Amino acid sequence: MSRDLYEILGVPKDASDAAIKKAYRGLAMELHPDRNPGDKTAESKFKEVNAAYEVLKDSKKRAIYDQFGHAGLNQASGGGGGGGFSGDPSGFGGGFGDIFEEFFGDIFGGGRGGGGRGGPQKGEDFRYDMTVSLETVMHGASERIRIPSIVRCDTCRGSGAKPGSGPETCAACGGAGQVRTQQGFFSISRPCPTCRGQGRIIRNPCGDCQGQGRQRSEKTLTVKIPPGVETGTRIRLTGEGGAGPLGGPAGDLYIIIEVAAHPIFERFGPDILCHAPITFPQAALGGKLEVPTLIGRAIVTLPPGVQTGKRLALRGKGLPHLNRPGVFGDLVVEVRVETPVTLTKRQKELLQEFEELSNQESQPESHSFLGKVKEFLDKMSSK
Numbered sequence: 001m002s003r004d005l006y007e008i009l010g011v012p013k014d015a016s017d018a019a020i021k022k023a024y025r026g027l028a029m030e031l032h033p034d035r036n037p038g039d040k041t042a043e044s045k046f047k048e049v050n051a052a053y054e055v056l057k058d059s060k061k062r063a064i065y066d067q068f069g070h071a072g073l074n075q076a077s078g079g080g081g082g083g084g085f086s087g088d089p090s091g092f093g094g095g096f097g098d099i100f101e102e103f104f105g106d107i108f109g110g111g112r113g114g115g116g117r118g119g120p121q122k123g124e125d126f127r128y129d130m131t132v133s134l135e136t137v138m139h140g141a142s143e144r145i146r147i148p149s150i151v152r153c154d155t156c157r158g159s160g161a162k163p164g165s166g167p168e169t170c171a172a173c174g175g176a177g178q179v180r181t182q183q184g185f186f187s188i189s190r191p192c193p194t195c196r197g198q199g200r201i202i203r204n205p206c207g208d209c210q211g212q213g214r215q216r217s218e219k220t221l222t223v224k225i226p227p228g229v230e231t232g233t234r235i236r237l238t239g240e241g242g243a244g245p246l247g248g249p250a251g252d253l254y255i256i257i258e259v260a261a262h263p264i265f266e267r268f269g270p271d272i273l274c275h276a277p278i279t280f281p282q283a284a285l286g287g288k289l290e291v292p293t294l295i296g297r298a299i300v301t302l303p304p305g306v307q308t309g310k311r312l313a314l315r316g317k318g319l320p321h322l323n324r325p326g327v328f329g330d331l332v333v334e335v336r337v338e339t340p341v342t343l344t345k346r347q348k349e350l351l352q353e354f355e356e357l358s359n360q361e362s363q364p365e366s367h368s369f370l371g372k373v374k375e376f377l378d379k380m381s382s383k
Contacts, residue, residue, distance in 0.1 A: 003048070005052040005055055005056055005065060006056070008048055008049060008052040009023045009024055009027065009049065009052055009053065009056065010023055010027070011023050013066070017057070020053070020056050020057065021057065024049065024052075024053040024057075027045075027049045028046065028049060028050070028053075031043075031045050031046040031049060032046060033046060034148075034216070121244050121245050121246065121248040122244050122248050122249050122250075122251055123150065123214075123241050123242035123243050123244040123245070123248060123249065123250045123251040124150070124241055124242035124251045125241045125242075125251040125252045125253070125254065126147075126149070126240075126241045126242060126251065126252075126253050126254070127253075127254050127256055128145065128147055128253060128254070128255050128256070129256050129258060130143065130145070130223065130225075130255050130256065130257055130258070131258045131259075131260050132225055132229065132257060132258070132259055132260065133259075133260055133262070134259060134260070134262040134265060134267065134272075134294065134319075135294060136225055136229075137227065137228060137229055137230075137259055137267075137319055138227065138294040138295065138319055138320070139227060140224070140225055140226050140227040141224075141225045142222055142223070142224050142225070143222070143223045143225060144220060144221070144222050144223075145220070145221055145223055146218055146219070146220045146221075147218065147219065147221065147253075148216065148217075148218055149216075149217055149218065149219050149240075149241075149242065150214050150215070150216060150217070150242035150243050151214060151215060151217045151219065151243050152213065152214055152243040152247070152250075153206060153208055153209035153212070153213055153214055153215050155206055155207075155208040155209065156206035156208070156209060156213060157247070158213040158214065158243065158244075158246070158247035158248075159202075159206075159213055159246070159247055160202050160205060160206055160209065160211040160212060160213035160246060160247075161202050161203075161204060161205065161206060161211070162204040162205060162206050162207065163206070165203065165204040167200040167201065167202050167246075168200060168201050168202075168203060169199070169200055169201075170192060170194055170195035170198070170199055170200055170201050171194075172192055172193075172194035172195065173192035173194065173195065173199060175199040175200060176192070176199060177191065177192055177195065177197045177198055177199035178190065178191060178192060178197070179191075179192045179193075198246070200246075212245070213243075213245060213246050213247055214242070214243040214244075214245065219240075221237065221240060221253070223235060223237070223255055225257070226322065227319075227320040227322075228270065228319060228320040228321055228322035228323075229257045229259070229322060230257070230259060230269075230322065231257060231258050231259045232256070232257065232258075233256075233257040233322070234254050234255070234256055234257075235254070235255040235257065236252055236253075236254055236255075237252060237253040237254075237255065238252050239251075239252065240252065240253035241253050264292060265294070267319070269319075269329060270318050270319045270320065270321050270327075270328065270329025270330075271318045271319070271329040271330050271331075271332060272294070272318045272319060272329070272330075272331055272332070273332045273334060274291060274292065274331065274332070274333050274334070275334050275336055276289060276291055276300075276333050276334065276335055276336065277336045277337075277338045278302065278306075278335055278336070278337055278338065279337075279338060279340075280337060280338070280339070280340060282302060283302070283305070283306050283307070283335070283337045284304065284305065285304055286301075286302045286303050286304035286305070286306065287301075287302055288300075288301060288302070289301075289302050289333075291314075291331070291333050293314075293317050293331055294319070295317075298314055298317055298331065300312050300314060300333050302335070306335055306337075307335070307337070308335060308336050308337045309334065309335070309336075310334070310335045311332050311333065311334050311335075312332070312333045312335065313330045313331070313332050313333075314330060314331040314332075314333065315330050316328045316329075316330065317330060317331035318330045318331050318332075
């Protein structure tokens with residue numbers, strides 16, 4: 001690669017790590033082979049972007065590149081420094097996680113480097129954001145999802161070697177993945193430059209996975225949503241993350257729940273709130289009011305003279321507690337008295353008559369307020 005790495009990502013040389021990562025994400029998504037099937041130019045640029053990011057995301061490699069350019073990277077790679085480009089023919093290098101981060105959200109850090117150098121490593125942990133309805137929170141559900149993933153290559157069974165062959169133990173380090181050099185009284189251990197710290201060499205890489213031992217694919221999973229989940233609840237699917245390099249164990253998939261807004265109910269933990277409009281006669285006379293619940297209908301009793309904002313609780317009609325099976329929250333009904341509009345002539349006459357018959361006993365708050373206003377104005381006028 002001879003082009004300037006910063007130019008490839010479209011960032012200035014003093015760009016922050018965050019700016020470099022943002023630029024990489026955008027280009028990787030735009031040029032991804034799955035979005036450009038059969039486009040060799042996009043595939044070539046995609047590999048170039050990945051290779052550039054592999055250097056610039058690493059502070060040590062970036063410092064070498066800034067000072068010595070490509071020559072410094074080549075020397076570090078060939079001279080035993082363990083850095084530089086990975087040499088991966090697919091162009092992905094260590095960038096599997098960065099690509100799939102765009103599909104799943106942030107990748108949890110626990111999935112990388114799970115097995116030590118010189119052997120199989122655990123695959124990446126992935127995240128999948130799932131939105132569920134309040135009805136699903138009430139009853140629970142089994143949801144089927146289809147996701148992009150990294151799976152073990154069936155052709156080589158994850159070894160990375162062409163069928164009929166296999167990885168060879170690195171003669172330079174004896175399979176340890178590390179070599180020691182003596183400098184005076186000090187012995188320094190560093191990654192083996194021959195096998196790049198893997199402890200083995202693949203002479204005949206698998207043609208389907210190019211020696212990776214894993215491939216991009218899609219899979220369908222069934223996710224069991226327990227009743228009572230909340231926004232932020234994490235559901236772990238063990239072994240459903242990315243397949244591990246060199247035949248290592250797969251990482252985990254984390255389902256992150258977000259509960260969608262509901263057109264009728266507001267949620268407060270296990271309790272749900274419902275705003276119920278009632279008529280003026282209902283508020284004055286009281287009676288029975290039918291209200292919806294997440295499992296059907298219920299009846300709430302309105303006391304005579306109920307006011308706007310009054311909250312009436314129906315015990316056990318709310319949502320289930322996530323960690324307390326069989327225990328439910330409450331359905332809280334908040335009353336809102338609706339003022340009549342678009343009245344007929346007769347309705348206006350009746351309301352006028354009602355107003356003339358009203359007194360302090362029937363409307364104490366109005367009369368109390370008018371009394372306080374009169375008292376206040378009298379004091380003001382006397383000054």
